[in-house]
Amino acid sequence: MTGKKQRNMRGIDVTMSRAFANYKPPEDLTVSQWAAKYRILSRESSAEAGPWRNERTPYLVEIMDAFTDPKVKEISVVAGSQSAKSEGELNMIGYIIDQDPSSTLYIQPTIDDAKKFSKLRIAPMIRDCSRLRAKVADIKSRDANNTVLQKSFPGGMLTMVGSQSASALASTPARYIIGDEIDRWALSAGTEGDPWSLAVARTTTFYNAKMVAVSTPTIKGFSRIESLYYGGTQEKWHHRCPECGAWHEIVFNDIKFDFETTKTGRRKSYKVKSVHWCCPSCGCVRSETDMRVQPARWAAENPDAIERGRRSFWINAFASPWRSWTEIVQMFLEAKDDPEKLKAYYNTILGELWEDRGDIEDEDTLLSRREEYGTRPDGSPIELPDGVLVLTCGVDTQDDRLEYEVVGHGHYGETWGIKKGIITGDPNDDEPWLRLDEVISHVYKFANGRGLTISMTFVDSGGHKTQSGYQHCRDRFNKRVFAIKGVGGDGVPFTKPPSKVKIIVNGRAIGETWLYTIGVDAGKADIMSNIKAQEAGAKFCHFPKGEERGYDITFFRGLLSEKLVMKTERGRTRWTWEKLPGHERNEALDCRNYALAAFRVMDPDLDAVERRLKGLNAPAQQNAQATEKKRGVVKRSSEVDEW
Numbered sequence: 085m086t087g088k089k090q091r092n093m094r095g096i097d098v099t100m101s102r103a104f105a106n107y108k109p110p111e112d113l114t115v116s117q118w119a120a121k122y123r124i125l126s127r128e129s130s131a132e133a134g135p136w137r138n139e140r141t142p143y144l145v146e147i148m149d150a151f152t153d154p155k156v157k158e159i160s161v162v163a164g165s166q167s168a169k170s171e172g173e174l175n176m177i178g179y180i181i182d183q184d185p186s187s188t189l190y191i192q193p194t195i196d197d198a199k200k201f202s203k204l205r206i207a208p209m210i211r212d213c214s215r216l217r218a219k220v221a222d223i224k225s226r227d228a229n230n231t232v233l234q235k236s237f238p239g240g241m242l243t244m245v246g247s248q249s250a251s252a253l254a255s256t257p258a259r260y261i262i263g264d265e266i267d268r269w270a271l272s273a274g275t276e277g278d279p280w281s282l283a284v285a286r287t288t289t290f291y292n293a294k295m296v297a298v299s300t301p302t303i304k305g306f307s308r309i310e311s312l313y314y315g316g317t318q319e320k321w322h323h324r325c326p327e328c329g330a331w332h333e334i335v336f337n338d339i340k341f342d343f344e345t346t347k348t349g350r351r352k353s354y355k356v357k358s359v360h361w362c363c364p365s366c367g368c369v370r371s372e373t374d375m376r377v378q379p380a381r382w383a384a385e386n387p388d389a390i391e392r393g394r395r396s397f398w399i400n401a402f403a404s405p406w407r408s409w410t411e412i413v414q415m416f417l418e419a420k421d422d423p424e425k426l427k428a429y430y431n432t433i434l435g436e437l438w439e440d441r442g443d444i445e446d447e448d449t450l451l452s453r454r455e456e457y458g459t460r461p462d463g464s465p466i467e468l469p470d471g472v473l474v475l476t477c478g479v480d481t482q483d484d485r486l487e488y489e490v491v492g493h494g495h496y497g498e499t500w501g502i503k504k505g506i507i508t509g510d511p512n513d514d515e516p517w518l519r520l521d522e523v524i525s526h527v528y529k530f531a532n533g534r535g536l537t538i539s540m541t542f543v544d545s546g547g548h549k550t551q552s553g554y555q556h557c558r559d560r561f562n563k564r565v566f567a568i569k570g571v572g573g574d575g576v577p578f579t580k581p582p583s584k585v586k587i588i589v590n591g592r593a594i595g596e597t598w599l600y601t602i603g604v605d606a607g608k609a610d611i612m613s614n615i616k617a618q619e620a621g622a623k624f625c626h627f628p629k630g631e632e633r634g635y636d637i638t639f640f641r642g643l644l645s646e647k648l649v650m651k652t653e654r655g656r657t658r659w660t661w662e663k664l665p666g667h668e669r670n671e672a673l674d675c676r677n678y679a680l681a682a683f684r685v686m687d688p689d690l691d692a693v694e695r696r697l698k699g700l701n702a703p704a705q706q707n708a709q710a711t712e713k714k715r716g717v718v719k720r721s722s723e724v725d726e727w
Contacts, residue, residue, distance in 0.1 A: 111183065113152075113179075113183060114148070114149040114152045115148035115149055115151050115152055115175050115176055115179045116138050116144070116145045116148045116149050116175075118175070118178065118179045118182065118183060119136040119138065119148065119175040119178070119179075120135075120136055120137070120138050122178070122182065122213055122214075122215045123135070123136035123174075123175055123178060123209075123213060124136070124209075124212040124213050125171070125212075126205075126208035126209060126211070126212050127208075128204060128208045129204060129205055129208060130171075136171075136175070140405060141167075141168045141171075141405065142380065143321045143380070143382070143397075143399055143403050144168060144171075144172045146382050146397075147159065147161055147172055147397050148172055148175055148176065150395045151176050151179070151294060151296065152179070152184075153395075154292070155390060155393060156294075156390070156393055156394070156395050157293060157294060157295065157393035157394070158294075158295045158296075158297075158312075158316065158393060158394045158395070159294070159295070159296045159297070159316075159394075159395050159396070159397075160296075160297045160298075160309060160312035160313050160315075160316055160394075160395075160396040160397070161296075161297070161298045161299075161309075161396070161397045161398075161399070162299065162300075162301050162309050162310070162313050162396075162397070162398045162399065162435060163298070163299075163300065163397075163398075163399040163435050164300055164399070164400065164401050164404075164431070164432050164433055164434055164435025164436075165300065165432045165433065165435075166401075166404050166406045166407055167399045167401075167403065167404050167435065168404075169298050169399070170205065170264065170298075172298075173190075173262055173264060173296065173298060174205060174206070174209050176262065176296065177190065177206070177209075177242065177262070178209060178213060178215075178216055180240065180242075180260055181216050181219055181220060181235075181237045181240070181242070182215045182216060182219065185237055185238060185239030185240035186239065186240045186259040186260060186290075187240055187241055187243075187256065187257065187258045187259050187260070188240060188241070188242045188243070188258060188259070188260040188261075188262070189243050189245065189252075189253075189258040189260065189261050189262070189283060189286065190242060190243070190244045190245075190262045190264070191244075191245055191246070191247055191253070191261070191262070191263045191264065191266075191269075191279065191283060192244065192245075192246055192247070192264050192265065193246065193247055193264075193265050193268040193269050193270070194246040194247070194248065195233075195245065195246035195248070195249065196246070197246065197264075197265075198233060198244040198245055198246050199232055199233065199244075201244065201264070202232050202233060202244050203232060206235065206242075206244075210235070219237040219238060220235050220236070220237050221236070232244075233245070243256075243258075246270075247263075247266075247269035247270045247273060247279040248270045248273055248279075249273060250273040250276035250282070253273050253276070253279055253282040253283050253286070254273075254276060254282045254285070254286070255286075256286070257286050257287070257288075257289050257290070258283075258286045258287060258290075259287065259290040259292065259293050259294070260293070260294050260295075260296075261283045261284060261286065261287060261293075261294070261295045261296065262295075262296045262298075263280060263283065263295075263296065263297045263298065263299075264298055264299070265298070265299050265300065266280060266297050266298070266299045266308045266309055266312075267299040267300065267301060267302040267307050267308050267309050268299070268300075268302075269308070280297065280308060283295075297309060297312050300431055300432055300435065301431055301435065301436060301437045301438075302431055302437070302438065303437065303438050304437040304438060307437060310437055312396065313396040313397075313398060314386075314396070315389065315394055315396070316386070316389045316394040316395050316396025317384040317385075317386050317387055317389045317390055317394065317395045317396055318384060318385040318386040318389070318396055318398070319382040319383060319384045319385070319395065319396060319397045319398065320333040320382070320383055320385070320398050321333060321380060321381075321382060321397075321398075321399060321400070321403045322380060322381055322382070322383045323375055323378045323379070323380045324378050324379045324380070325363040325365060325366060325368065325370075325378075326368075326370060326374060326375075326378055327363060327366050327368035327370075328363060328365050328366035328368070330363065330364075330365035330366070331381070331383060332363065332364055332365065333383075333400070334361055334375065334400070334402040334403075335400065335402070336400075336401075336402075336412075336416070336434055336436075338361055338362050338363075338364055339359060339360070339361060339362075339402075339409065339412075339413065340359075340360050340361075340362050340369065341356060341357075341358060341359045341360070341413045342356075342357040342358045343355060343356045343357055343413070343417060344357060352421075354414065354417040354418065356410050356413050356414050356417070359371075359372060359409040359410050359413050360372075361375055361409075372408065372409040372410075380403075382397065398435070399435060400434055400435045400436065401433050401434045401435055407433075412433060412434075415429060415433055416429060416433075421617065421619065421621055421622050421623075422617075422622055422623060424613055446644070447637060447640035447641050447643075447644050448637075448640075450615070450627065450640045450643070450644070451636075451637055451640055453627065454627045454628060454629045454635060455626060455627070455628065455629060456628070456629055457469040457500075457628050458531060460531060465630055465632075466529070466530065466531045467502065467528040467529050467530075467535075468492060468500075468502065468528050468529060468530045468535070468536060469492075469500055469530075469626070470530070470531075471492075471494040471495075471498060471500065472492030472493070472494055472500050472502075472530075472536070473492075473493060473494050473495070473688075473690050473693045473694055473697065474492070474493045474536070474539050474683060474686065474688050474690070474693060475490060475491070475492055475493070475502065475528060475536050475537065475538045475539055476490075476491055476493065476538060476539060476540050476541065476542070476679045476680075476682035476683045476686070477489065477490050477491070477523065477524060477538045477540075477541040477542070477679055477682070478491070478541075478542055478674070478675040478676060478677065478678030478679035478680075478681075478682065479520065479541060479542065479543040479544065479675065479678065480544050480671045480674045480675050480678070481511050481543060481544045481545070481546070481547055481549050481553055482511075482547065482671070483510075483511075483547065483548055483549070484508065484509070484510060485506055485507060485508045485509065485511075485516070486506070486507040486509075486511060486516050486517075486520055487504075487505070487506050487507075487671045487672075487675055488503075488504070488505055488506075488507070488520065488523060488675060489501065489502075489503070489504045489505075489634075489672070489675035489676055489679055490502040490503040490504075490523065490528070490538060490679070491676065491679040491680070491683070493683050493690075494690070495622075495690055495694075496621065496622035496623065497614060497622055497623040498620070498621060498622060498623065498624050498626075499614070499624075499625050499626065499680075500626040500628070501625070501626065501627045501628060501633070501635055502528060502628070502633075503523070503528075503633060503634060504633065504634030504635055504639050504672065504675070505523065505634050506634075507519045507520055507523075511549040511552055511553065511556075512549060512552045514556075517556045517560075521560070521563075523538075524537075524538050524541055524560070524563055524565065525537065525563070526538075534697065538564075539564065539682075539686060539688070540564045540565075540566070540682040540683070540685065540686050541560075541563070541564065541565040541566070541682065542566055542567075542568045542600065542602075542678040542679065542681055542682040543556075543557055543565060543566065543567055543568065543678075544567075544568060544570065544674065544678060545557075545567040545568060545569055545599065546569065546570065551587060551588050551589060553567055554567050554585060554587045554597045554599075555587050555589070555594075555595075555597075557597055557598075558587060558595060558596075558597035561597075561598075566582065566597075566598055566599075566600055566682075567585075567597060567598070567599050567600070568599070568600045568601070568602055568678060568681065569599055569600070569601050569602070570601075570602055570604040570674075570677075571601055571602070571603060571604065572603075572604055572605050572660070572661070573603070573605060576603035576605065576606065577603050577606065578602060578603045578606040578607050578610070578681060578684055579600065579602055579603075579681050579684045579685050580600075580601060582598040582599055582600045582601075583598075583599055583601075584596045584597070584598060584599070585597060585598075585599045600681070600685065602677075602678070602681040604661075604674075604677055605660075605661055607677040607680055607681055608646065608648075608661055608673065608677060609648070610680065611643075611673065611676055611677060611680065612648075615643075615644075638669075638672075639672045640672070641667055641669070641672075642667070642669050642670055642671055642672030642673055643672045643673050643676060644664075644667070644673075645663055645664060645667035645668075645669065645670040645672075645673055646661045646662060646663055646664065646667070646670060646673060647661070647662060647664055648660070648661055648662075649661075649662045
C-alpha cells in the first residue's frame with residue numbers, strides 16, 4: 085500500500101472512529117418531542133432564542149409529527165410570514181440528522197437562497213444543538229463532505245440546492261425531500277420540466293420516503309402549494325367559540341374593526357381603534373385576548389386523503405403569536421388602495437391566495453363606470469378635470485390609420501382618459517400626421533380656463549410603416565414626439581434610455597432619430613393592476629362620458645383584450661400575454677401602454693407642476709425670467725438638451 089493510500093485510510097479511520105464515538109442510538113421520539121428535548125433557537129434567527137417550546141406554536145406540533153407518522157408520505161403546508169414554518173422545517177432536518185439519518189434533499193427557489201439558508205439557519209442550528217454538533221463536522225474542518233451546501237452525518241447527507249438545477253434534482257436518490265417556498269421556484273428546472281416532479285421522482289426507491297412542501301401562497305389557479313394542499317387532507321386551524329362552542333377558522337372576513345382616517349394633503353393615515361372576531365355561528369363578538377386562550381385544533385375537509393398518505397395544512401395570520409390582530413388590520417388599511425400591495429398583503433401577511441379581488445369582470449363594467457368631468461357655464465364639456473397635472477399621448481400605427489389616446493396623469497398613478505381617436509389614412513402620407521399634430525398641439529382646458537398641452541408622445545414604429553414613422557417623429561422632435569419599439573418578455577424593463585436609429589428612404593440613409601424600447605408586458609401588467617383599483621385615488625383609472633371622447637364599448641373591448649397566461653413551449657414554461665377569444669383588436673391597450681411609458685420616461689416633479697398650475701410660484705418665476713432676459717439667457721428644456 086502506497087504512503088498516500090495509507091494516509092487516506094488513516095483519515096477515513098479517524099473520521100469513522102469520531103463518528104462512532106459521537107454516536108447515540110435513536111430514541112422513540114416524534115419531531116415535536118425531539119424539538120422540545122434538544123432544539124435550541126439560535127439568536128441569529130429568533131427574537132426568542134433558547135429552548136424550543138411547542139406551546140408557543142401549538143399549530144406546528146401536528147405538522148411536525150406527521151413527519152414521523154408511518155402512514156404519511158407527503159406533507160404540504162401553506163402559510164404566511166411570521167408563522168414559524170421555516171422553524172418547523174429545521175426541526176425536521178434536525179430530527180433526520182439525529183434520529184433517522186438518510187439522504188436528504190432540501191430545495192430553495194435559487195442556489196443563492198440555499199446558500200443563505202445554510203449559513204443563517206442550518207449552521208447556527210447545528211452549532212447551538214449539541215446533538216447535531218457532535219454529528220456534523222464544521223465546514224472549516226478537513227472533511228470534504230461538509231460544505232455550505234452539503235452536510236454529511238453518520239448514515240446520511242443533507243444536500244441543499246436551487247430549483248433551477250436540473251442535474252441536482254434528477255441525479256442521486258433521496259429518501260427525504262423538503263421544498264421551501266415552492267411557489268417561488270423556477271417554472272422549469274432548465275429544460276427538464278417541473279422541479280417538484282423531478283425531486284419527487286428521486287424518492288421512488290425508498291418505501292419509507294417523505295416529501296414536505298412549504299410555501300407562502302401566490303395566485304389562485306397558478307400556485308403549486310395550492311395544488312398540493314387540495315390533494316391532501318385540507319386541514320385548517322380552528323378555534324372554539326366561547327359562546328356557542330362551534331369550531332371555526334378565524335379569517336379576515338369575520339374580523340370586525342373600527343378605525344380613524346387622517347388626511348394630510350393627498351396622503352391618508354389610519355389608526356385602528358378596536359378589533360374583534362364575530363362568530364359565524366352565533367354572532368358573538370370576542371376580542372383577540374379572549375380568542376388566544378380558547379381551545380384550538382386542526383380540522384380536515386378531506387380526511388380520506390390520509391389513505392393516500394397525504395396531509396395538508398393551511399396556517400393564516402391569525403394563528404401566529406407574533407402578529408397582533410391590530411397590526412394585521414393596520415397593514416390591510418395601508419395596502420387596500422394599491423392592488424400590488426394588497427396582493428402582497430394577502431399572500432405574505434394573511435397567507436391567502438390572491439384572487440384578483442376588485443377585478444373588473446368585463447367591458448360592460450368599465451363602460452358603466454364612466455363619469456362626467458363637468459361642464460363650463462356655457463354648457464361646453466370640461467376637457468381636463470381637477471387632478472390632471474401632465475398629459476401624454478400614445479399612438480399605434482396601422483397600415484391604414486393612426487390610433488391614439490391622450491391620457492392625463494396625477495399624483496400616485498391616478499389617470500384620466502382624455503381623448504381616444506382614430507385618424508384614417510396611410511401613415512406613409514403626410515395628411516394623417518398633420519391631423520395628429522392638431523391633437524398634439526391642442527390646448528386641453530380646465531374649468532378655470534387654464535390649459536395643458538401634451539408633454540410627450542410615443543408612436544409605435546412596428547409594422548410595415550417603420551421608416552415613415554421614424555421620419556415623421558424626427559420632424560416633430562420639437563413637439564417631443566418619439567418613435568418606440570415594443571419588446572415582450574418577462575423581465576424586460578418598462579422603459580430605458582433611447583438610442584439613435586437611421587432613417588432609410590429608398591435604400592439610402594437620410595438621417596437619424598431617437599428610438600425608445602419599452603417592455604410592453606411590464607406596461608400591460610401595470611394597466612391591468614390599475615384597472616382593478618375601485619376608488620378614486622392612487623392608481624385609479626377615470627374614463628369620461630361623451631360620444632366625442634371615444635370611450636365606447638369598442639375602446640373597453642380593446643383595453644381588456646388580453647390576459648396573462650402560462651405556456652410551455654419546447655420544455656420551457658413562461659408567462660405571456662394572449663388575446664382573449666372575441667377580442668381581436670388591442671389598439672386601445674397598446675395606446676394606453678405607450679402613453680404610460682411616455683409619462684414614465686418624463687418622470688416629472690408633480691408637486692412642482694401642481695404649484696405652477698395653481699400659480700403659487702408665479703411671481704418667483706416671473707422674476708427669474710426677467711433676470712434671464714436681461715442677461716440674454718435663452719431657457720430650453722433640460723430633457724431636449726440631453727437628447
